[in-house]
Amino acid sequence: MTLKIDSLHITVEILALVSEIDEFKGAWRALGTLAPERLSALRRVATIESIGSSTRIEGSKLTDAEVERLLANLDIKSFESRDEQEVAGYAQVMEMIFAHFDAIDLTENHVTQLHRDLLAFSNKDARHRGAYKTLANNVSAFDSDGKEIGVIFETATPFETPKRMQELIEWTRNALNEQSLHPLLVVAIFTVVFLEIHPFQDGNGRLSRVLTTLLLMRSGYAYVPYTSLESVIENSKEGYYLALRQTKKTIRSPKPNWQPWAVYFLRALQQQKRRLERKIERERLVLGTLPELSLQIVEAIKERGCMTIGEIVNLTGANRNTVKKHLATLVEANHLTQHGTGKGTWYSQGM
Structure with missing residues (x-):
């Protein structure tokens, strides 16, 4: 199935958001003139926030302070709780993305390798890490006793998943190479379709945010490691899930409604870059007086x-x-x- 992108209406708001984000992208070299050790410190804080937020979105209970302590002991390679295992895997994958994004092209092989690495410490996921799902994983609602009360959203079947992932990756690569659509909108569409497919048995939400970071950095948004998009999403979870549901349920229809997710995604990127602007200004004004x-x-x-x-x-x-x-x-x-x-x-x- 070919993605029907012609139904994406480029509104005045979308144009304004893209313009604001791209203006910051272009100004980053001038804004990023802090001393290397301060940039390194900004990245460390953003990494802790990203890891904490992304795993909490999926149900982890670890605070940023607990994540920070865990990161200081990553070399132990042994983690007691599932929350700790997920944090450790996410941390190592994010560091790899930051260090080697230019060498990690968007391919099915790289996507499955990143999934394998993301769940490297998760004992429960040993059997299916790095492999597409073999069981249905529809998104369901549960009552207080843990009993399923209904399916919120149907994902691709295990049979459909390989073909849909191949189509999605091929479309994304072509769209980015041909510049037929602005890269921010390409990344937005990739992310929502990836989540609609839900290609792996577990870890899809975390991997979607890893891949978003990878694609943004490969598209020239070099400031991304210094400010946490995951933290923005955690602070607007209701809007995140609402926008996902509104777009995901239409993706396989004759006229997909990309608008809800595209607008949410761009607003989140806007908040991400504004946070970084404030942090840099604070670094310059406050630390200079100490x-x-x-x-x-x-x-x-x-x-x-x-x-x-x-x-x-x-x-x-x-x-x-x-x-x-x-x-x-x-x-x-x-x-x-x-x-x-x-x-x-x-x-x-x-x-």
Whole structure:
């Protein structure tokens, strides 16, 4: 089945959203002139937010602080809970995308490899990771006892899935190569059709957001790693699901209604880039006024993710009581967050 894109009506709002996002894309080199360590810190915070939000959208209970602690110990390769397993897999895949997006073309082979890596630590998913679904996985509603009360949305059958994925990937590659449609709209359509197919037994939502990031970066939106789209989606989940449902139920009809999802997707990208604009402005205005030792402490914690008082004293060579005073001021101003008390106290970047 060929995707019927001619039913996508390019409204004034869509044009304005695309224009605003592209203007920021073009200005990113000028905006991104922060010191490398500060850009690195921005990316670390955005990564934590993205991992936390994307896994919570799918039911995880881990907070951003818990995600941050887990990321500091990823090398252990052993995770007790399913939430931790999902976070670990998502973290490693996102880092791979950020580092090697230019070498990861959109192919079925790469999509299945990314799914395999996404679920690499998930014990429950060992049998089906990296392979298209073999059982129906319609999206259903459940009552408080966990009993299914109805199907919200029917996805592609296991039999239909390989052909539909082949068609979707071929269409996306052609549309991006031929520039027959703006890349932001191509990525929007790819994402909603991917979710309508729901090609894997589990992990489709998380993988859709990984692939969205990959396609945006391959289309030149280089600022994406420094601000979390997943966090924007988590904060507007009702609108996310409503837009998905409104478009997904029409995709296989003679006249698909792309509008609800396209507008939601572009608005989310708009919020994503506006958040980054505010963060950069804050970095420039606020950090530029801090005392030298405070600035050194903030940059060190941003780079490492978290530090104890002892680690800060060793790094800076400053007096312990002086460090404590600077930390208290930084916590009060929300530049840092204090965790614990007494000897177990540690500090992370303020949220």
